[in-house]
Amino acid sequence: MNLIDGFTWITRSVLSAKQRSVLTVAGIAIGITAVALLTSVGEGLRHYLLDSFSQFGTRIIAVTPGKSSTQGMPGVLNSVKPLSIDDAESLRKLPYVTAVVAIVNGTGKVEADQFSRDTNIFGVSSDADKAWKINVSQGRFLPADDPHSSRAYAVLGSKLKQELFGDRPVLGEFVRVGGTRFRIIGVMESKGQLLGFDLDDIIYIPVARGLQLFDRESLMEIDIVFDEFTNSTNMSDRITRQLMSLHGIEDFTLFTQEDMLSTLDDILRFITLAVASIGGISLFVGGVGVVTIMMTSLQERASEIGLLSALGSTRQQILSLFLGEAVVLSCSGGLIGIVTALGIVFTLNMTLPNLPLSINVFYLLLALLLSLIIGLIAGILPALKASRLNPIETLRNE
Known part of the structure; x- marks a missing residue:
């Protein structure tokens, strides 16, 4: 029996029992579709989160107060010391630094005429818009005043401006924050949400005013942005x-932005693989279906196997025929599953563009490889039994 004869035998075996073959292929296809869809959700979420964090730039180093250290015993001890505006100003003088943002934030009530709203209040330096790559749609951002004695200016997020003032002009108007009046000098462009945090429902005030408002001695964070002529390691040493x-x-x-993005990427990749393994359960069920179908086929075609043996087919050839049939069924299911998954993802991307879905070719190829492996594993037992049948006994029983 040559290769063409073997392929013809496998094709006829698959097509002769259409209902059985369709059920087997469907079981594998459903499993592959599940794996492909789940990994596309995981990949889409990974790209969405990485893009969201990357919008603030990758050449950023964050400094927070307190140093974590172990003291030869279980647990972690924290020594918290204040970070001051003077610390931030001293970092501004370092080589390669393009922007420094001193930050203190909290929540509070912002009032304008008869309207009020509890929202996020950020006390920041004048470099915040450049450092965080946020743009002003009206007016300007906070000016570079004396960092210790800034004027009572405020910049509103687009949503906060709409909630307090509607569509009317706001530049030059006043809002009250913690009992202090702030003159509005700008309105930010809409940025949307990040991990449930509304970037448009914010008011920006000078950092010195923020420390007074929240009665804090220490800044919560200092962000340092550096240029492309150095790297995060060297810049961290200087800081x-x-x-x-x-x-x-x-x-x-x-904390460097590169380290945070790398850690986040590793976590999200692990989640994607974990989700894919859940979908792999359906592949296992499909593999069981292949075994069942192949064992049934073996019982029905015992006489055919006996005839092949009587005509001179070797055990190796019969083994290859049954393995080939199992692989054809599994790979057919894998291809159908991948095409189905691609169609579903494409449709969802067209109808729900905000849904984070992303196909990764690596996972598609991995799913196809899994279907091939399942076919081989599922076909081994029936193929071995088929190759060991006694041709005389099978023909006599027939």
Whole structure:
């Protein structure tokens, strides 16, 4: 029996029992579709979150107060020291630094005439718009006043402006924050939401005013943006040396945007694989279906196998025929499942463009490989039994 004869035998075997073959292919296709769809959800979520965090730039280092350290015992001890506006101003003088943002934030009531709204209040430096790549749609951002004695200016997020003032002009109007009047000098462009946090429902005020408003001694964070002529490692060393010269000890913690994005990427990839493994359960069920179908086929075609053996077919050839049939069924289901998944994702992207779905070719190829492996594994037992049948006994029983 040559290769063409073997392929013809497999094709006829699959087509001769159409209902059985369709059920087997459908079982595998459903499993592959489930894996492909679940991984597309995971990949879409990964791209969405990484793009959301990357919109603020990748050359950012965040400094927070307090240094985590172990002291030879279980648990973590924190020593929290304040970060000051003077610390932020000293970092502004470092080489390669393009922007420094001192940050303090909280929530509070913002009032305008008879309207009021509880919202997020950010006390920031004048570089915040450039550092975070946020744009002003009306007016201007906070000016570079004396960092310790800034004028009572405010910039509103687009949603907050709409809630308090509607469509009327707001530049030059006043809002009250914590009993203090702030003159509105700008309105930000809409940025949407990030992890449930509404970036448009914010009011920006000078950082010194924010410290007074929240009665804080320490900044919550200092963001340092550096240019492309250095890297995060070198910049982190410079920041550490500068702050240690002011504080005497390393009582602060640095986070680079690259490290945060890398960690987030690793976590999201693991989640995607975990979700795909859940979908793999349906593939296992499909594999069981292939085994059942192949065992049934073996019982029905015992005489045919006996005739092949009597005509000179070797055990190896019969083994290959049954394995080939199982692989054809599984791969057919895999291809149909992938095409179905692509169609569903394309349709959802057209009808629901905001739904984060993204097809990764690697996972599609992995799903197809899984269907091939399932076919091989599911066909081994029936193929072995078929190759070991006694041709005389099978023909006599027939």
